[in-house]
Amino acid sequence: MSFKRRCVELRRILRRQSVLILIFLTSVAGFVYFFSSATNEFQTIEEEYRHPKALSTSDxxxxxxxxxxVLHDGQIGNFEQLPVVLPPENLNGEGEDGRAIVTDxxxxxxRRAISEYGFNTMASDRTSMNRSIPDVRMKECKYWHYPEDLPSASVVIAFHNEGWSPLMRTMHSVLLRSPAYLLKEVILVDDFSDKEHLKGKLDDYIKQFNGKVRLVRNGEREGLIRTRSIGAKAATADVVIFLDAHCEVNRNWLPPLLAPIRRNRRVMTVPVIDxxxxxxxxxxxxxGEADRHFRGIFEWGLLYKETELSEREKRQRLHNSEPFRSPTHAGGLQIWGGEQYELSFKIWQCGGGILFVPCSHVGHVYRNHMPYNFGKLTGKPVISTNLIRVIKTWMDDYQTYYYIREPQARYREPGDxxxxxxxxxxxKCKSFQWYLDNVAYDVVDSYPFLPPNDVWGEAKNPTTGKCIDTMGQAVPGTMGATPCHGYGGNQLIRLNTKGQMTExxxxxxxTSGWGGRLRTGHCTxxxxxxxFKYDRETKQIRNTKTGNCLIVEKDPSSSVLTLLNSNLACALTEFAKSALALPRSHDHSKIAVLRRHPKINPSKMVRVTGGDGGGNYSSRENGGSPSTFQMEKREKHKSYFKWVAIIAAILCVLFLVATVVLAVKLGLSLSEQNRHQISDNEHRQKQLLNSSGDEKMPSTEEDLSSVDQTPVDESADDNNNGNNNNHTHPPRAHSRIHLKWPSPTGSMHAQYRRAAVATDHGLCSEIGRDILLEGGNSVDxxxxxxxxxxxxxxxxxxxxGGFIMTLYNTSTQRCTTIDARETAPMATNSTMYVGTPRDSVIGYRSIAVPGELHGYWTAFTKFGSGRITWKRLFEPAIxxxxxxxxxxxxxxxxxxxxxxxxxxxxxxKRIFVxxxxxxxxxxxxxxxxxxxxELMDELAGAPNPVDLFYKGGIAQTISAEIKENGGxxxxxxxxxxxxxxxxTPLESEMLSDELVMxxxxxxxxxxxxxxxxGVMAHFYRDEKKFAYAQRTKLGDSAFVKNARLISRNMTKHAFAKWIASLIPEKAQPLQYYTRDLTGHVPDHGTSHVVSIDHEGNAISATSTINQLLGSKRVSPTLGIIWNDQMDDFSTPNISNLFGYAPSPTNFIVPKKRPMSSMSPMIVYNKNNGKVKMAVGGSGGSRIISAVAQTVIRALIFNQTIKESVDAPRFHNQFLPPFTEYEESIPQPLIKYLVEERNQNMTAIEKQPSVVQALVVMEDGFIHGNSDFRRKTATYPAGY
Structure with missing residues (x-):
């Protein structure tokens, strides 16, 4: 809507009496709000006067x-080339430059090594102790100049039964990459190891370092934190640095950590962990990219989390490689627990600080299990006890939220x-309130204050004796019901007063909005x-939105939990505290149902006051009771409030008068313009483009250059002098339609920090996620x-079948595509199905040459990470x-x-019956x-699977089978x-100035x-008719003249403007959109995958065997279901279902690929080179409109990715000559389109297209959604 049109509409609205009344009421409300705000402001001023806060932007x-x-651009830093303790060996062997070492x-x-040490020491043993690793720092880190008189450092490495080469490489890397005069010593602290190689062999090995490496041994098992403390006591340098026993420090890691401590001895520095x-x-x-930074935060159960660096912190730094403040740091170590919060809270609240240092990198081996026990501490609740000691010492009233998150902790004593x-x-340490306000201010944004628990404990069915159980599955996982064990843990369920159920x-x-199985997942x-809500009278858990209640699926022996309609037999659920959650003096047999948790006073949770005898402690600033203090403030400012109220009343009255005068003046000044505007609209409504059916699409560079490429401006439309035939902006509807859109579906709106995969089956998303976790990239x-x-x-x-994929590489900032679509056999021709059209649909004659495996191998060898073996990719599917x-x-x-x-x-039948x-x-x-x-096993182990499948024995088997059956x-x-x-694939900048498709x-x-x-800015229904009309002119670009040029021209702004100029106000006959009434072959079922890896590389791939179950033929020896891709070609003289001629550009030619609706798309930002969106769909010709609408909603309308995928869709593919719509679209809108816009509307009868999409948000988090329309357990996965 243009500016003038908006003014007309505003004048019409302001003339209404009801609007004037509303303005008056708003003004009164404004007075009340102003008075209230002023009162609160005076209270805040007084509070800050008594307790001044230190701003994070100040010193x-x-x-x-x-x-x-100091940073000197172009001048290498003073510590970049200093001599070190150990010279590098410069070996070119395995593992050099941090490359993967392949083992079976x-x-x-x-397997024995992994079981014994928690990681593959066989691979570690095969590379040098002094191996080279890649410099992954930000580029500008090389140009920092640090003071020469930095403090000296002692590096403490605690270990227990560690593998030999990982431990020694940790030590070697410190000696290799640390300035000799700054590294005073490396202290190895042995926590009572019993491995033979860690005894005399270790003593002898470190002698070569002439006292630079010292060894301290514990007389008994002490645990990690005490062992580190023992090492710190033995240290003699100015600064103590703790490292795990399986690390490798990166280039010039030490000076950036020491420089901030030199300036302020109260800070603790933390490197980036690779x-x-x-x-x-x-x-x-x-x-991912080295320039992405994250602060350490926590959720209220004191689990370590991270969040992208806030603008508040960014504004304090001149350079992105400078250190930045963080509320806490990684920890939560399994033998003690809570040590990072003890350190963090103590440091910040008592006058120190924690800095994350982007120019210091340390690599760490993340293992999947703890390979040893904890000695005398095994079985004791050490972690939770330590956390309770932390919260009672440092968190003041905010410890309440920990007890809501971990309710059983109330019954555990912290000791002295x-x-x-x-x-x-x-x-004289500060309060936890100060810490939240000034340091950890971004915690509550991600993890709000928790409402009280309504019920908590073991959710037990008294009839079956089973309890709700997470089943030990990784998230997202399916909830179940298993025999109650009384130990809490995976059976300890919480249901808060706002309906959130958690474990x-x-x-x-x-799993869906209206019912389905229960699952665990990341909280939004x-x-x-x-x-959810727990009904105490019926003892049932119900879904408050649907009324469905919880049952155990199918039969009493089942362990699957489901939400079904309330008229079915629902499970009875009693919430009981688990045995280990209670002090020993309690009589457990008397507990049946846990009563509502006592209400928590919100005012007490947000104000830190004096000690109350219950474990809440105050800082020195917060003496006195809150009620007395508030009375003193009110008395002191009583006279202030009177004058504030008078001034506020005067201002609001003036505001009301000014508003009324403005409304009257605006209405009078626009009266004449409105009359001309209405006349102009009536004139434009009569215009139709009579010759548009003869318009020729600009298919050459000359044609394209003749199109006016001036960007379309809505405001220009209002200055139409009657000679302009541009129909880009006909008048919109003048009547209001009240629409009720469908509620959100139950599909998961997932958010991940580093990497994600979305497929149309949840199991496969998880498999893709696991590959990413192991170091694979998006291709893997x-x-x-x-x-x-x-x-x-x-x-x-x-x-x-076959597939088409789009890949974006962040390092090169380039897109690449692979077309592994099936090809027509050499024995085929364009007329082969004349008279026998069914042969192109069912049976061996419909099979084209499959390309799926060839495409996989091409992608793997050209673009794979090199860290994941070919065989590993096959293992989950096998x-x-x-x-x-x-x-x-x-x-x-x-x-x-x-x-x-x-x-x-x-x-x-052998497979599916x-x-x-x-x-x-x-x-x-x-x-x-x-x-x-068996086939996949053979392909996984082959040195070259393409040779085996396409040239070897398998190729002979395939050909013999197909030819024997007439193929x-x-x-x-x-x-x-x-x-x-x-x-050099197609790229389009029509989405925005920054984003490239x-x-x-x-x-x-x-x-x-x-x-x-590209033409969405003008219309959204008819542009699909024009665009689909051009699809009949496309085909395999290797065979169809100008197909690639036409495709490339369609990505230019001039094409969008040309299309926009042809779109009328109302729908027109088909000949209006093109004179070439040739149809395209409708295609069918497909699958789509999108993935973004930790480096920011993205992939979008669509795979298909064409129709559902393809040719309806399966290889009896190989188990492969064959495609019917020959049906995707057009056949001469055979009209399609709607009576239109076939498209000659899609006729069969040997080795040609048929036209497809597949549209795997990646959107990236050309300014910063980062991926914005990876999207694609499955489901035949509706893929195009489904993907387009998803992108439009996400990137033009700025809807969430779930809203974009969930939203009901329209579809018009030119032929058949009607617009399809999903039945969830409000009927008043359909009625309007039919009656006012001449649209021929029909509801979609078959399954609609299914979209998979990932979007990278401004904070770097990846949001994903898998389309609910697949009607199966589909969801993204990531980490």
């Missing part, structure tokens, strides 16, 4: 800029903490509410995920195929639809694909198949998808 907080530490993870030796792979010893960043309290008083830090939610940041995760999809979604994807997987609701639905086709083929029932598998049944597992694929076809790598050229439909997005 009152430690960590201010050091004037003696299934070998008995490697990752070393536990299996391959590959060195990599954990936080009088010494800690005396130290706090002696040091530990995880939220429990239904910033929220504390949920959909895509391959593993699609292999999984090929097993569990055989109706849509698999080795018998396990699912060999040992079975639960049939999803979507697969069960397809099998039921295709049951007649399955019954006709013996080999399909349950031998016990004689019917196709149903949802939840376990299906196995043994023959496919066309030959050995020569397989040998000559090539995946096409496009180094990239995707593959034809035969994909990316050009069409981005064209729809």
């Amino acid at each position: 009152d907080l430690p960590g201010s800029r050091d004037p003696e530490t 993870l299934n070998s008995p030796e490697v 990752g070393i792979d536990m299996n391959t010893w590959a060195y990599r960043r954990v936080y 903490i009088s010494a800690q309290l005396a130290l706090r008083e002696q040091l 530990g830090e995880w939220c429990i939610t239904p 940041k910033g929220t504390v509410d949920g959909p 995760s895509m391959i593993a995920s699609l292999l999984c999809i090929g097993v569990v979604n055989p109706q849509s994807s698999g080795l018998g 396990k699912l195929a060999r040992f079975g997987f639960p049939v999803s609701s979507n697969l069960a639905m397809v099998l039921q639809q295709k049951e007649d086709d399955i019954e006709e083929d013996t080999n399909l 349950d031998k016990k029932t004689g019917r196709v598998y149903e949802e939840g049944d376990i299906m196995m694909r043994e023959r496919l597992a 066309y694929v030959s050995v020569e076809d397989l040998e000559q198949f090539e995946s096409v790598v496009h180094e 990239c995707g593959p050229p034809a035969p994909s439909s990316f050009a069409i998808t981005q064209a729809i997005i």
Whole structure:
């Protein structure tokens, strides 16, 4: 809407009497608000006068800029090339430059090493103690100049039964990369190890360092923190640095840590922690790009979390590589626990500070289990006891939130903490309120104050004796019901007064908005509410939105929890405290139902007051009771408030008068303009573009240059003098439509900090996530995920089909695409299906040359990380195929639809028919694909799987089987198949000035998808008709003249302007949009995967076997379901379902690829080179409109990714000649489109397209959503 049109609308609104009344009431409300704010302001002023706060932007907080530490651009820093204790060996062997070391993870030796030490020491043993690692610091870190007189350092390394080479490499890396005069000593502290190699051998080994390395041994098992303290007592340098026993420090790591301490001895510095792979010893960043920084925070159960560096901290730093303040640091170590909070709270509240140092990097091996026990401490609640000691000493009234999060902790005694309290008083430490206000101010944004628990404890069904249980699954996992064990842990459930049900830090939610199984997952940041309520009268847990209640699924022996309609038999649930949560004096047998937790006084939770005898302690600033203090303030300012009220009343009256005068004046001044505006609108409503059907699409550079490329300006439309035929902005509807849109679905809105994968099956998302966790990149995760999809979604994807993918590399800031789509066999021709059209749909004659495996291998060898083996990518899919997987609701639905086709083929029956029932598998049944597992096992172990599949014995088997059954694929076809790598794919800047859309050229439909997005600023319905109309002119760019040029031209602004100029106010006959009424072949089922890795690389890949179950034929020897991709070609003289001629650009030619709706897209920011969105869809020709609408909502309308994917969709693909809509779209809108806009509307009958999408937000978090329309357990996964 233009500015003038807005003014007309404003004048019309302001003329209404009701609006004037509303303005008056608003003014009165403004007076009340002003008075209240003034009162609070005086209270705040008095509070700050009595207790001044130190601002984080001032020097009152430690960590201010050091004037003696200077950055000189272009001048290498003074510590970058100083001599070190040990010279590098410059070996070119395994593991150098931090590269992965490949071992057989299934070998008995490697498995034994991992079991014994928690990581693969076999790989560690094969690389040098002084190996080189990559310099992963920010570029400007090399140019910092530090003071020469830095303090000396003692490095303390505590260990217990550590592997030899990891421990020695930790020590060697410190000696190798530390300035000799700054490193005074390395102190190894042995916490009572019993490994033979850590005894005499270690004593002899360190003698070569001439006292630079010292060894201290404990006489008994002390635990990590006491062992570190023992090492600190033995240290003789100015500064003590603690390292784990399996680390490698990076280049010039030490001076950046020491310089802030030289300036202020009360600060503690922390380096950036990089990752070393536990299996391959590959060195990599954990936080993606080196310039991304995170502060350490916590949730109220005192679990360590991180959040992106706030603007408040960024503003204090001239350079992004400078240190920054952090509320806390990583810790939570399993033998003691809580030590990082004890340090953090004590340091900050008692006058010190914690700085994270971006220019100091240390690599750390993250292992997947603790390989040893804790000696005399085993079985004792050491961690929780220590945390209670911390909260009672330092958190004041805020300890309440810890007890809400960990309610059983109220019954655990912390022991004697009088010494800690005396130290706090002696040091005159500040309150926890001060700490939250000035240091940890961003904690509450992510983890709000917790409402009280309504009930908590073991949620037990008294009939079955079972309790709600997380089943020990990683999130997201399915909740179950198992026998109650009385130990709390995974059976300790909390339900707060706002309806959020949790276990530990995880939220429990239904898998869909209206019911379904319960699952655990990450809580949505910033929220504390949920959909549950415990009914004490019926003892039932209910969903407050739907009324559904909790039951145990199917039969009493089942362990699966489900929310179903309330008219079914619901589970009775009693909340009882677990035995170990209570003091021993309690009589556990008397506890049946836990009563409501006592209400907590909110005012007490946000104000730190004097000690109350209950474990709450004050700082020296907060003496006196809160009630007395407030009375003193009110008395002191009583006279102030009177004058504030008078001044506020006068100002509000003046505001009211000014508002009324402005409204009258505006109405009079625009009266004449409004009359001309209405006349102009009536004139434009009569205009129609009579010659638009003869418009020719600009398909050459000359055509394109003739189009007016001036950006369309809405305001120009209001200055139309009658000669302008531009129909970009016809008048909008003048009547209001009151619409009720559908509620959000139950699909997961996931958020991840570093990496994520989204597929249309939750199991496959998790498999992709696991590959990313092991150091794989987005390509690795895509391959593993699609292999999984090929097993569990055989109706849509698999080795018998093909795919198209788009990849974005952040280091090169370039997009690349791979086209592994199937090709027509050489024995085929354009007229082969004339007279026998069914042969292109079902049977061996419909099979094209599969490209899936060839594309995987091409992507793996050209763009894989090198840290994950080819075999590892296959392992999860092989396990699912060999040992079975639960049939999803979507697969069960397809099998039921295709049951007649399955019954006709013996080999399909062998896979999809349950031998016990004689019917196709149903949802939840376990299906196995043994023959496919054998094939994948063989391909996984092959040195070159492409040679085996396309040229070796498997190729002979495939050709013989297909030809024996009348098909066309030959050995020569397989040998000559090539995946096409496009180094310069299509890119479009029509989305915004910053964002670039990239995707593959034809035969994909990316050009069409981005064209729809490009003209969205003008219209949203008819632009799809124009864009789809051009799709009939596209085809395989290797065979169709000008197809690539047309596609590229469609990515330019001139094309969008040309389309916009043709769009009328109302829908027109088909000939209006193009004279070429040729149809495109409708395609069908597919699967899509999107992935963003920890380095910011992204991939979007769509895989298909064409129709559901492809050709309805499966290899009896290989277990592959073959595609029916020949049906995607057009056939001469055979009109489509709507009576229109076929598209000549899509006729069959040997080795040609058929046209496809696949539109794998990546959006990146050309200014910073970072990915913004990875998106794609499955589901035939509706992919294009579904992906376009998702991108439009997310990146133009700024909706969340869940809102964008959930939103009901329109679809118009030119032919058939109507617009489809999802039934959840409000009917008044459909009625308006039919009656006022001449749209031919029809509801979507078949399953709509399914979208997978990831969006990177401004804070760096990756938000993801998997489309609920797949109607199965689909969700993203990441970390």
